[in-house]
Amino acid sequence: MNNINFLQTKPSSRYDEYDPDQYGNKNTKFADIIIDGKSLYQMLRKYDLVPSLGWGSDDYQKLIIDYFLLRQEHNYLYYRYPILVCPWCGDEECGFISVYIEREGDVITWRDFKLEPDNKPIDIGPFYFKWDDYERAISGTFGTAGIQ
Incomplete structure (x- = not known):
């Protein structure tokens, strides 16, 4: 059996209050995906994409x-899904x-x-979640950041 990871989500944004990069950029708010206490957004920040959940x-x-x-x-992706987007x-x-x-x-x-559309592998994961906790965390993202 693989180790079970703990999934949470929490409201977050692309830039913090004092980040100089926020000027002239969209400070998108979203539901950050937290895996075992670590932000998936922060782990993949170098790609300048945000989680697709909550906004x-x-x-x-x-x-x-x-x-x-x-x-x-x-x-067209079938069982692949966009987890971080523009x-x-x-x-x-x-x-x-x-x-x-x-x-x-x-x-x-x-x-x-994978980084799309280039189909370039990203060295992260795999992650395993218990269904009940997973379903609760994902369902709870609705409306996290509202309509933007």
């Missing part, structure tokens, strides 16, 4: 939650990081993170 229109947020809860396949618009055409998500019994696995 955008209501329909967009519901779609992303459905993806992560495996209620709906992505149109901080300006969230559009996949701007580039994104995808993750392969699968469920086996009561365990969800995130693996094979």
Whole structure:
């Protein structure tokens, strides 16, 4: 059995209050993904993308939650899902990081993170989560940062 990771989410933003880089940039607010106490956003910050959860229109947020809860396949990625997206618009055409998500019994696995559209592997993961905790954390992201 693989080690089970602990998943949480919390409201966050692209820049902190005193960050000089925020001037002239969009300070996107989102639901940060915290794995075993570490921010996924911070782990992958060098790619200048933000988590796809917790922001955008209501329909967009519901779609992303459905993806992560495996209620709906992505149109062209199938079981890969956009986990970090463009901080300006969230559009996949701007580039994104995808993750392969699968469920086996009561365990969800995130693996094979890739920088898209280049399909370039990113050396992070895999991560394993208990379904009940995972479902609660992902569902709880709706409305975290509202519509932006």
